Structure formats: structure tokens, C-alpha cells
Amino acid sequence: MWGGSRALGRALAAGGWPRPPARCCPHVPNVGQERRQDLAQPNGSWSAAMRRHHQHLLAMTATGTWVRLPSYRHHHHPTEGTPGDTPGDTRLFPHAIDGAGAGFEFAMFLNATERRILCLCQTGPYLEGPPGMTHGGAIATIIDSTLGTCALAMAGMAMTANLSIDYLAPIPLGTVLLLDGRTERLEGRKMFLSCHVRAADGDTLHARATGLFIRLDPTKQRVKEEGSGQ
Amino acid sequence: MWGGSRALGRALAAGGWPRPPARCCPHVPNVGQERRQDLAQPNGSWSAAMRRHHQHLLAMTATGTWVRLPSYRHHHHPTEGTPGDTPGDTRLFPHAIDGAGAGFEFAMFLNATERRILCLCQTGPYLEGPPGMTHGGAIATIIDSTLGTCALAMAGMAMTANLSIDYLAPIPLGTVLLLDGRTERLEGRKMFLSCHVRAADGDTLHARATGLFIRLDPTKQRVKEEGSGQ
Numbered sequence: 001m002w003g004g005s006r007a008l009g010r011a012l013a014a015g016g017w018p019r020p021p022a023r024c025c026p027h028v029p030n031v032g033q034e035r036r037q038d039l040a041q042p043n044g045s046w047s048a049a050m051r052r053h054h055q056h057l058l059a060m061t062a063t064g065t066w067v068r069l070p071s072y073r074h075h076h077h078p079t080e081g082t083p084g085d086t087p088g089d090t091r092l093f094p095h096a097i098d099g100a101g102a103g104f105e106f107a108m109f110l111n112a113t114e115r116r117i118l119c120l121c122q123t124g125p126y127l128e129g130p131p132g133m134t135h136g137g138a139i140a141t142i143i144d145s146t147l148g149t150c151a152l153a154m155a156g157m158a159m160t161a162n163l164s165i166d167y168l169a170p171i172p173l174g175t176v177l178l179l180d181g182r183t184e185r186l187e188g189r190k191m192f193l194s195c196h197v198r199a200a201d202g203d204t205l206h207a208r209a210t211g212l213f214i215r216l217d218p219t220k221q222r223v224k225e226e227g228s229g230q
Numbered sequence: 231m232w233g234g235s236r237a238l239g240r241a242l243a244a245g246g247w248p249r250p251p252a253r254c255c256p257h258v259p260n261v262g263q264e265r266r267q268d269l270a271q272p273n274g275s276w277s278a279a280m281r282r283h284h285q286h287l288l289a290m291t292a293t294g295t296w297v298r299l300p301s302y303r304h305h306h307h308p309t310e311g312t313p314g315d316t317p318g319d320t321r322l323f324p325h326a327i328d329g330a331g332a333g334f335e336f337a338m339f340l341n342a343t344e345r346r347i348l349c350l351c352q353t354g355p356y357l358e359g360p361p362g363m364t365h366g367g368a369i370a371t372i373i374d375s376t377l378g379t380c381a382l383a384m385a386g387m388a389m390t391a392n393l394s395i396d397y398l399a400p401i402p403l404g405t406v407l408l409l410d411g412r413t414e415r416l417e418g419r420k421m422f423l424s425c426h427v428r429a430a431d432g433d434t435l436h437a438r439a440t441g442l443f444i445r446l447d448p449t450k451q452r453v454k455e456e457g458s459g460q
Contacts, residue, residue, distance in 0.1 A: 141366075
């Protein structure tokens, strides 16, 4: 499941995509410095392989075909009036684990023309399933986040309706993965996507997935936002 | 994906199920008190609904048909010789988030005769996807853990081969869920399972899933363990 973000909106607008509805408010007091830290930047926990592949992806943005997407721990506006609203301290699940490098380290790059997202991801030691291996739920999490970002790039706010994942080869903790998420087709509000999860080094195909996302009705979304005073 | 645990082995043996291979070593120095804390016990973060449903499930264990399963943050033997072995500080993904109640709070109950697991789960504020709602990856994580435990109950060590999830209704953060995981059929080393994710109160069906798990070859597993000095 996936919501929107202001930064992704800017990136999409730059790429010629329809911009999702504005959802952020700079006047909310608790939207402070920590909330604005871009976690898709290199830090001391990134392995040499992670840095090398990140550099390669950054180089691809030079022509403007690919756009780097920032990533934050929080929604920018935690009090917006959605059902089940939870004012207070929440975190986006892929950034929930404390400690750089302990959980997911990832950076996404969007190609709006190709309707495609690349996600570079290093799996930390707190993502364990079988001994020494990445948990199937952690793999599902980064796939859902990648495809959700791709769906958002197509049509604004969207929700996961189905996710089907084939786990083909175990992923040792510490592996650097390259997820390739693509829009396969659109049918009304339905968006059909696919994802391949490969080792960034060596090209092993660890998993492949399909995702069905449903675009939220922007009219209903606007009514909700107005109803909550936004 | 899912490995084994000593505690689950005991519970299965009590229920008449084949016990998975012993994988734990009480002599390892870093298997200390913190590593043995059972996190499937009530704590101050559990809501009144979570406590009430937990009491109901505990009452079902009185006749021995249902067995409560403990749950730990770590594998009991982090240095065992599996591929991708990661000695050092690892955490099982569903217990990776610091702070009682911030992430997943859950307790599982096994009915060995029915080949069925019930998992009571409270979704904390650090599991956010869309604003105020539980992330699709978090839902996949608790489903994979529930079905993985069910697969382990059938046949020892197993790995997820496919997970397919229909997300039917968004899950507000703080919801208490009851996951019902069942073994549908066995075909050689293949295990086909299903899972329904309902609100513990109100009975809303939030998600349903199917899982295909592959039982690991116990002979090869034994060779690996002997090869690593276990």
C-alpha cells in the first residue's frame, strides 16, 4: 500500500507526469528537520557495492531521463484527515527500524517515460527470516514500496489490491539488490505492474512479482482533505 | 520465509507433530537472557481488545488441543552454519523495531490436529503505509510469519516459494487482527496454505492469502549442520 509525497510529486512534475494532489503543509509544527531528512542518501552503513551501484544510477540522471527520488521516515503531514488518522508519532514501515544499516537502506530512481522505477536496496541484519537470510516479508515490503511508487507515478494516490511474489533464491543479509518495477498496463482505475528482484552484483534473479494497484478516486480524496480542514 | 525454533519444536512434539531438527545450543555465550525473552506475552502496549482476545485464545489451550507458541527476537543460534551465515547482531524481522507496541505485537496458537495457526496481531504506529494505515509489506510480513509457522509445524524447516495476497480493506494502525492460517494440502515437498486476515472485533475481512512453501530436504540440512560443527 502506498500514499503520496511532496518530493515525489516534484519529481513527477519534472518528468511530465500528472502531479498527485498536494498533501503537505509546511506550517505543521512537528514537521521539523528530522522529518525532512532524506534517507535515500549514502551513509556510513552503505557497502562498497551499494555505493558503486548508486553512483551508476546517479550518473543515469544526468540527461534528465531518470530522476532520483528522496525518501523520508514520516509522511509530511501526519494529521491529514484520512480514515484511521493517527496523530502522533508514526513512521513509514520501510524506515521504522532504528540504526543506519540495520534495516532497509534504499534509493529509488524514476523513469517517467518508461513508467519504470529502479530501487537499489541493501538488506540489513534486522531483516532476518531463516538464519542469515532476508525475511520473505521484508522482500515483500520493498517490492510493495517500489511498485507503489511506480503506481503513484502513473496516477497519484493508489492502494495495493494484490501482490503475488515468487521467491526464487534466498537473499543473504547484506545483499545489494536492484528491483526493477514496471507498469505493464492500465485498465480504468486498475494498474498492473511487475517487479524483478536481482542481485546488483552477479545478476541472480531472487524474486519476481506482480502487483495490482487501484487508483483512488481523486474527487473523493479531495472531499476527505477538505473535510479535515486541509 | 521461515526457519525453526526450539520452543516451537517443543510445542509441536507436545501436539504429536514430528519435531524439527534440533538447532539450538545452550552453551553459546551470547544466547543470554535478552535473547530468551518471550515477546508473545502481554505488555503495557497491548490494547484492551488485544488482551481480551488473547485471554480467549489462552482459554482454548486448556484442553491441550491448542498450544500457545512463544516468540523471540533472535534465532537461538545465530552462528549456525547456513549459507549466508551472519554471526553478530541479527534480529528476526517481525521483532526488529524497538519499543513495545511500536511495531508488531503478536501471539500465535497452534492446533496440530487441524494443521492450523491463529495469530493475534496488533499493528503499531511504525508500520505505516498510507497515512494512518498499515503498510502492505507489514501485512505480508505477518502473513508470511503465520504461514511459515504453520509450514514448520507440518514438516520442519521450510521456505516460502510463493505468497499471493488480496488486500480487501485498509487496516488502520492500532487494529487488532486475527490471522487464520491453514494447511490446505501437501504434494511431496510442496505445502499449500491459506490465510484469512480479519479484524478481531467486527469480523471485517481485511486480506486473504495463499502460500506455497517448500520443505527443505532434512538430509541436506543435517549435512550442513554437521559441516559447521553443530
